[in-house]
Amino acid sequence: MATAVDALDAKILRLLLEQPRTSVREYARMLGVARGTVQARLDRLERDGVITAYGPSLSPAALGHPVLAFVHIEVTQGHLDEVGDALAALPEIIEAFSITGGGDLFTRVVARDNAHLEDVVQQLIRMPGVVRTRTEMALRERVRYRTLPLVEAVGRSAPAARAQEPPRRQP
Known part of the structure; x- marks a missing residue:
């Protein structure tokens, strides 16, 4: 697209x-x-x-969820959609992607503290269709989610504006 x-x-x-x-x-x-x-x-x-x-853009940490983890989820074949729907029901799952490589799903999870993170992971493990999980905790954000550098790169390589009207005169 x-x-x-x-x-x-x-x-x-x-x-x-x-x-x-x-x-x-x-x-x-x-x-x-x-x-x-x-x-x-x-x-x-x-x-x-x-x-x-x-x-x-909201900060999960400022909303009381400063712990950030990435959870890889391996799913039983044929259950990807079911598990995806179940993930959407957990407010602590702020993103989830189908992936290639190690695991079937990659999730971004926030929690109030480590104990809460463990509770969320236990909920994931109990979901029908989940075979296993692997959790990695984020220590510090090094590059904040951004798209401006991409926009700038696209703008530099883009053709001039198509058939655009001439600039207006300022009074």
Whole structure:
């Protein structure tokens, strides 16, 4: 589902990431293009799946869950969907992916403390279809989840903005 992102799209995405609470009108002013151009670009980027959500980024640690672990889950053949659905019912599972390699699922788990983490892992082990788990605890975040460097790289290699209207004159 590769969508063509041009240089103007990349500039809009950068502003959206760096200044998410700014209005479309202000983005347009900053970029020197019409508000309708920015809105149309945002609509297309949403439709194409480039922009997947809007909202605040929350800290599990600030919500009382400072322990972060990654749990690999091996699943009985044919039970991947069932286990995936069961994972979605646990609030401490904040992400889960089907993977290749060692295990079938890779989850990101948060907990209040080590004892709570053990309780969550025990819940996982008791799920029908789970064969075994392997848990790795995070010690320190080294690179925060980010997409801005990717947007910048795409923007540098993107063609110039397609058939864009000329910049508006500022009064």
